[in-house]
Amino acid sequence: MLSLFKSLLILHIAGGTAGLISGTIAASAKKGSKLHKISGVVFFWAMLIASLDALVLSNLPEHHNLFLFAVGGFTLYMISSGYRIVYVKRKLKQPIHSFALLDYAIPVFGLLFGLFLLIMGAITMREGSSFGIVPIVFGLISINFARKDFILLSGKESVKASWMRNHIIRMMGAMIASYTAFLVVNVKFQPNWVLWLAPTLIGSVLITYFVRKYTTHKKKQTD
Numbered sequence: 001m002l003s004l005f006k007s008l009l010i011l012h013i014a015g016g017t018a019g020l021i022s023g024t025i026a027a028s029a030k031k032g033s034k035l036h037k038i039s040g041v042v043f044f045w046a047m048l049i050a051s052l053d054a055l056v057l058s059n060l061p062e063h064h065n066l067f068l069f070a071v072g073g074f075t076l077y078m079i080s081s082g083y084r085i086v087y088v089k090r091k092l093k094q095p096i097h098s099f100a101l102l103d104y105a106i107p108v109f110g111l112l113f114g115l116f117l118l119i120m121g122a123i124t125m126r127e128g129s130s131f132g133i134v135p136i137v138f139g140l141i142s143i144n145f146a147r148k149d150f151i152l153l154s155g156k157e158s159v160k161a162s163w164m165r166n167h168i169i170r171m172m173g174a175m176i177a178s179y180t181a182f183l184v185v186n187v188k189f190q191p192n193w194v195l196w197l198a199p200t201l202i203g204s205v206l207i208t209y210f211v212r213k214y215t216t217h218k219k220k221q222t223d
Helices: 004-028 034-057 066-091 101-126 130-154 159-186 192-222
Strands: none
Touching: 004 034, 004 159, 034 066, 034 159, 066 101, 066 130, 066 159, 101 130, 130 159, 130 192, 159 192
């Protein structure tokens, strides 16, 4: 009989693998196509399972792993906010639209986890490990996105004008997390913080490309 740790580990690996594959398909498929929508839904649920599993897995007795906990929380925030913005955009078509409690809870979660990552990074750096730069970078990203969420909730930016950009950035950010996990587990490289941040650097270039491609195209259509 499998132990709780091994069962959760298998579930985590399965979710991460499914997310890696479906996320790559969704990013490669034409936006708005049936393939993009189906693979995107699979990606969301796969990464949701993997991130929630990571939060539990990292707190099991004798298996405490603060970095796994932090990355799981960061991924959970990115995938939730990236998927939720599409639902919010669809609600705009209703006669009466207002933000739900969940729309406020998600950025609060992202902000708190971002602060947690910053504190973790600072402590790690203070202890003499250069790896502390990893949680600091992810923490700053999380806090910045939470800030943008609050701007959206305050009405200073419209959902209609920003939902596509937010959706692309958040969902691809979660996909970057899945690639990062794959590399960290299967590739040995020193200093290891380079391996952790390389997918973020490369992914940022791809995110910029997709944002410019689809938001510029959409703007031209509405002009």
